[in-house]
Amino acid sequence: MPRISPRILKSVANIDRRLPYLLFECSGNISDAKQELSWIKNELQDANLINRACWLRYNRVPLQYILKTQPFGPLDLLVRPGVLIPRWETEEWCMDLIAKLPEKARQGQFKVLDLCSGSGCIALAIAHTRTEYIVKSVDLSPKAIALLKDNVRKVGLQNTNVQCIQADILRHSEHIYSKDKFNLITCNPPYIPSNNFVKECTTSVKLYEPRLALVADLEFYDNLLQYWIPRTESFVYEVGDMKQCQHVINGLSHNTSWKTGIKYDSNDKPRCVYGYLANPESTIDYVKIFDSFST
Amino acid sequence: MFGITVKTIPAVRLAITYRMLSSSIPQTIKKSKMPPRPKFTDDMERDIEEKFLHGGRGPGGQKINKCNSKVQLRHVPTGIVVDCQATRSRDQNRKIAREKLALRLAQWENGDQPIERELAKIQWEQQSKRSKERKAKSKHREAQEQRQQQKLQQTIEEKQLLKSLLEQ
């Protein structure tokens, strides 16, 4: 917890007596705290609820769990405890990817699988902007599946080709949608190695977000190489560090039909590893999609 | 210099601009007939550099959960920079930043003077303030008249009562 001097706490309390509570999660940045208060006031209105929200923020509860939503691209998704809150990094690469995906695929011709789908942000952003695609998703957590189903309704996709199932992809990969082959597999797997978890995660993340969504190292990337590569023509996996990128790239280096690459986020961190078949069975031009995806 | 807003323009200059433009702006303004908001054009889109600022040098990703997403636009030919973090949505902030930039460019093209729409807005605000005042005044007057009317009625009734008592 950053030390914030009593003098500063007192002076911001003069602006609004609820501001001091927000200052801690804003690392002492007063204009951030003001910004947050204005969002809270806008979305909650009732004075008691606003006060309670500020108290919860002082206790490190993520703002999105308090306000119950998180914007993701054009969508406003529901979020709740037990399911990871979508990050801006994920939104960034996901929207960049969508912008490159072919617009005029014939009905049902383009099949996407989103693994570890959580709230459903990636799957639903794709399904929402590319309505003729088939989008399937998997998560191990029953809470995530329940939330995803609520989000399907929230964004008005209940009568479309969006499917989800609850399954452990590390154990039953070959039984998941076993008859399907995919054009694209997306995945934001847990990627924080357990020995870094305590050191590198913020208190709020450690206290309030599910460990199941966060902690793993190379398991999901190995799982990609072993089970999903034979079933897809392209993939995008989010990563936490360069080592995870390298692991996937090295794993495919002997296989000349796969092209791979790394995408950085706007904070200049390696954020995705991707790959595609230069000569796929389908007529999709993956070179065109991925050439501009990484820049 | 680019950061000039209506508020910081000296009153004298504003008054002059008023007179200059008074011919092009009708005396009373309807809200529905405001001069349009400056449009953000495809040309402008080609001329901008867009940056997303999330602060912090940490590892990011799943390890931290940030709620703010600030968008910054730089219009390369003029060097004008605007930013927006008004909402929690990056999409929304991108749209608002573009509206801001379009307005700033329109002001810039107008020699850093407020554009017609802003002047019309000021006038409209004053107009509605005046009409509110008028309404408030007329309400006050109505109440006064009503009270006088009541008084008059009372005196008439009292007089009639007196008269009838005397006549008995």
Ligand SMILES: C[S@@+](CC[C@H](N)C(=O)[O-])C[C@H]1O[C@@H](n2cnc3c(N)ncnc32)[C@H](O)[C@@H]1O
């Ligand atoms: C980092 S979160 C990503 C959630 C969402 N896609 C996003 O980007 O916000 C990882 C998700 O993987 C799920 N998960 C963890 N282990 C899993 C497994 N063995 N099989 C399937 N899903 C798993 C968690 O429940 C969690 O929802």
